[in-house]
Amino acid sequence: MRLINTIEISPFSYANQEYELPNGSKYELPEKWYHYWKKSISDKNLGRLEPTRKDSFLVDIETINDNELEEILKNELKWGTDLKIIDRKCIKQ
Numbered sequence: 001m002r003l004i005n006t007i008e009i010s011p012f013s014y015a016n017q018e019y020e021l022p023n024g025s026k027y028e029l030p031e032k033w034y035h036y037w038k039k040s041i042s043d044k045n046l047g048r049l050e051p052t053r054k055d056s057f058l059v060d061i062e063t064i065n066d067n068e069l070e071e072i073l074k075n076e077l078k079w080g081t082d083l084k085i086i087d088r089k090c091i092k093q
Contacts, residue, residue, distance in 0.1 A: 006058040009049065011040030013075060030055040044071050 019039050022032035034054045046068055052058045
């Protein structure tokens, strides 16, 4: 067993437009939810990220680069363009 630190990247929080939801649960239709998730997070330039499993919105934090971390923090903290990530440190300008 290996434990990893993750962050949940909800497609509902990152989509700039409304995409058609899969007609079933993540567990019934993991591939369709995966594609929905990828389209949604790509709206915020996070399309490179991969979930830990196809039926999950969890992402290993070790795979997130500085630009993606900046985008996630801006979105989650609602700081807009005032936020910069420099050497993995969050700086509000």
